[in-house]
Amino acid sequence: MISPRYHREKPQRYRLEAGKCTKCGEIHFPPRKVCRKCFAREFETVELPRRGKVVTCTTVWIPPAEFDDQKPYVNAIVELENGVRLTVMISEAPPDEVDIGTEVEIVFRRLQHGPAWEVIRYGYKARVIAG
Numbered sequence: 001m002i003s004p005r006y007h008r009e010k011p012q013r014y015r016l017e018a019g020k021c022t023k024c025g026e027i028h029f030p031p032r033k034v035c036r037k038c039f040a041r042e043f044e045t046v047e048l049p050r051r052g053k054v055v056t057c058t059t060v061w062i063p064p065a066e067f068d069d070q071k072p073y074v075n076a077i078v079e080l081e082n083g084v085r086l087t088v089m090i091s092e093a094p095p096d097e098v099d100i101g102t103e104v105e106i107v108f109r110r111l112q113h114g115p116a117w118e119v120i121r122y123g124y125k126a127r128v129i130a131g
Contacts, residue, residue, distance in 0.1 A: 016050070016106060016124060018084060019043035029084050051129070052080040054102040059095040066112040074098045078106075078126055091125040103129040 019031030023040035029048060034041055057076035060067070067073065074090040076098065090098050091109050104126035111121045 016048040017045050018048050020046045027082060027084055029086065048084055048086075048106075049081040050106045052078040052086075052104060052106070052126075054090075054098060054100055054104060055079050055085065056100060057090070057098055057102075076104075076126065078104055080106075086124070086126075088124060088126040091127050093128040097128055105129055 016029075017031070018027050018029040020027050020043060021035040021038060021040050022042045022044055024035060024038040026035055026037040027046065027048075028036065028043070031043060031045075035043075055077045057074050059072050059074050061072045063071050063073070070089075072095055074093070074095050076088055076090055077085050078088055079085050086106070088104075088106070089111075090104065091107065106124050107127050108122060109125040111123045111125070
């Protein structure tokens with residue numbers, strides 16, 4: 001069964017939309033109802049940049065069953081060009097190609113899939129920028 005929360009998160013999963021406080025300019029991802037900096041309640045929707053650098057990472061060798069077909073994979077915290085940090089799975093790169101400071105871009109990919117009767121879930125991952 002698909003959770004209702006998953007459907008509520010579509011804009012941030014598919015378009016990387018964040019909330020920018022109209023009072024202080026703080027950007028929140030995922031969007032919030034109250035600004036953590038100034039406690040204001042008014043936000044505008046902004047799209048996050050697609051490029052960033054790995055701040056920290058770890059290789060997952062024994063994943064949960066839903067991700068078994070993707071092992072081994074790297075989970076990382078990526079700081080985007082505007083300072084927002086995301087937790088992402090690194091795709092299309094072996095673990096030895098990912099380290100702190102690696103430049104990445106956010107891409108739209110399959111996150112996981114279950115049995116044939118379930119929906120395949122898509123969202124953002126990061127891939128290493130060749131350079």
